[in-house]
Amino acid sequence: MSVSLMDLWLAILLAGLFCWIASAVIHMVIKYHNADMKNLSNEDEVASAIGAGKPAPGLYHMPWCGDMKNMGKPEVQEKFNKGPVAVVTVFQNGLPPMGKLLVQQFLYFVFASLLVAYAASLAYPVGTDYMTIFRQVFVLAFLAHGVGTIPYSIWYGHPWSNCVRFLIDAIIYAAVTAGTFAWLWPSMTN
Numbered sequence: 001m002s003v004s005l006m007d008l009w010l011a012i013l014l015a016g017l018f019c020w021i022a023s024a025v026i027h028m029v030i031k032y033h034n035a036d037m038k039n040l041s042n043e044d045e046v047a048s049a050i051g052a053g054k055p056a057p058g059l060y061h062m063p064w065c066g067d068m069k070n071m072g073k074p075e076v077q078e079k080f081n082k083g084p085v086a087v088v089t090v091f092q093n094g095l096p097p098m099g100k101l102l103v104q105q106f107l108y109f110v111f112a113s114l115l116v117a118y119a120a121s122l123a124y125p126v127g128t129d130y131m132t133i134f135r136q137v138f139v140l141a142f143l144a145h146g147v148g149t150i151p152y153s154i155w156y157g158h159p160w161s162n163c164v165r166f167l168i169d170a171i172i173y174a175a176v177t178a179g180t181f182a183w184l185w186p187s188m189t190n
Contacts, residue, residue, distance in 0.1 A: 007186045008120075013113075015181060019176050020106045033165060056090070063080055063085065127186070131182070133185045134179065145173040145174060146166065
């Protein structure tokens with residue numbers, strides 16, 4: 001007998017909640033992500049320079065090169081060689097809206113769990129054993145939470161140590177998701 005998403009609604013919500021709790025523990029108790037970013041020694045001067053341009057919230061690259069064909073131009077190459085080369089994210093002024101961000105993070109975890117549930121429901125019927133579900137869902141959840149972080153180290157200069165920490169997070173979220181789905185996978189007796 002096949003498994004529907006409706007059969008997995010509780011697993012989807014609980015996996016999302018448990019991942020959200022794991023994320024809170026990672027960021028508020030263990031705090032290994034405190035090493036993700038560094039401060040600039042001349043932060044005030046850089047903030048003044050960026051603020052003087054009044055940039056809208058967004059992602060900026062400097063030096064700016066809007067077309068890869070321009071990379072061959074000597075003046076563009078000089079800017080890159082002189083530096084600094086940076087990717088800058090500009091947020092809205094003010095403290096981060098933590099309530100909104102925490103809700104979005106929870107919704108992200110539920111959405112990832114929904115996609116994992118859909119793929120697992122296509123692959124396995126009611127009554128599939130715990131370890132089979134755990135292994136399948138673990139891989140799916142690791143893909144959902146981890147693999148997408150790798151290109152940021154390849155293309156945007158994020159330190160590989162940051163990538164490793166996010167992949168550790170992905171392993172934790174994958175294990176939490178896999179355990180939740182394996183625990184709540186519909187059995188023949190339900």
